[in-house]
Amino acid sequence: MKTRVYVTLKGGVLDPQGKAIHHALDGLGFAGVNDVRAGKMIELDLADSVSEAEVEEMCRKLLANTVIENFRIEHPAK
Amino acid sequence: MKTAVIVFPGSNCDRDLAVAIEAVTGTAPAMVWHRETELPAGLGFVAIPGGFSYGDYLRSGAMAARSPVMRAVAEAAGRGLPVLGVCNGFQVLTEAGLLPGALMRNAGLNFVCRDVALTVENSQSMFTSRYGAGEAITIPVAHHDGNFSADEATLDRIEGEGRVAFRYAGPVNGSARDIAGVLNDAGNVLGMMPHPERMIEPAHGRSDGRRLFEGLLESVGA
Numbered sequence: 001m002k003t004r005v006y007v008t009l010k011g012g013v014l015d016p017q018g019k020a021i022h023h024a025l026d027g028l029g030f031a032g033v034n035d036v037r038a039g040k041m042i043e044l045d046l047a048d049s050v051s052e053a054e055v056e057e058m059c060r061k062l063l064a065n066t067v068i069e070n071f072r073i074e075h076p077a078k
Numbered sequence: 079m080k081t082a083v084i085v086f087p088g089s090n091c092d093r094d095l096a097v098a099i100e101a102v103t104g105t106a107p108a109m110v111w112h113r114e115t116e117l118p119a120g121l122g123f124v125a126i127p128g129g130f131s132y133g134d135y136l137r138s139g140a141m142a143a144r145s146p147v148m149r150a151v152a153e154a155a156g157r158g159l160p161v162l163g164v165c166n167g168f169q170v171l172t173e174a175g176l177l178p179g180a181l182m183r184n185a186g187l188n189f190v191c192r193d194v195a196l197t198v199e200n201s202q203s204m205f206t207s208r209y210g211a212g213e214a215i216t217i218p219v220a221h222h223d224g225n226f227s228a229d230e231a232t233l234d235r236i237e238g239e240g241r242v243a244f245r246y247a248g249p250v251n252g253s254a255r256d257i258a259g260v261l262n263d264a265g266n267v268l269g270m271m272p273h274p275e276r277m278i279e280p281a282h283g284r285s286d287g288r289r290l291f292e293g294l295l296e297s298v299g300a
């Protein structure tokens with residue numbers, strides 16, 4: 001079972017990489033970009049026996065640093 | 079005194095730290111590999127070095143914080159063993175939950191590598207007793223992810239509890255409240271981005287970092 005974990009910075013946390021990307025988009029002449037936030041996507045191939053709660057635990061224990069990041073779990077093939 | 083330096087794949091300041099510790103304690107530290115599940119017995123303190131443990135994969139310090147040896151370090155820290163984390167060592171300690179906050183990419187996105195002016199905010203800790211309160215010192219930094227971040231309530235709490243050990247005298251990397259070094263609530267764990275081991279003798283230009291190791295040696299009572 002393919003599961004995707006999206007890790008993004010929390011709302012109030014300054015995102016220097018997002019800012020740099022925003023700046024570069026401006027430089028390329030793309031108008032109307034209000035804000036850019038960069039995150040990461042982690043794809044897990046899981047056995048069917050793995051529960052949603054276990055995936056959440058994986059996120060909390062390793063995949064995301066919940067001091068600064070949020071995570072969202074998605075099951076595209078389900 | 080017996081001491082130890084933890085070594086992860088990708089650590090690159092472990093030997094500098096060992097040289098500094100030996101210069102001050104008179105004994106070379108044990109170099110402890112990340113796969114070890116126990117620390118040597120009878121240690122005076124443990125140091126976690128700078129570098130790029132596990133290639134900074136996922137987040138700086140994230141993989142190292144979950145390595146077998148860190149479980150032993152966390153357990154020993156819980157029993158009161160002093161733990162010093164420098165640079166990547168600071169990142170590892172925050173990722174391991176032994177220190178508050180997180181170290182994000184520098185606000186300017188640049189790798190910052192230069193001497194920086196610091197203010198000693200807490201001169202009562204076991205790491206900083208050889209400095210004066212409010213003393214201005216200079217210690218080099220070399221990092222890409224040194225931007226200390228925590229929510230306002232956490233920042234207020236650690237400030238109120240005197241747990242900010244060092245503060246940058248001016249902006250360096252975007253750190254909240256210019257925080258450069260933080261203590262845990264018991265005061266036996268210090269994480270700092272500047273490298274005290276790189277400024278311990280006149281040949282380094284200054285020796286401001288040496289007193290950190292001397293103070294620690296004195297506090298541990300050897």
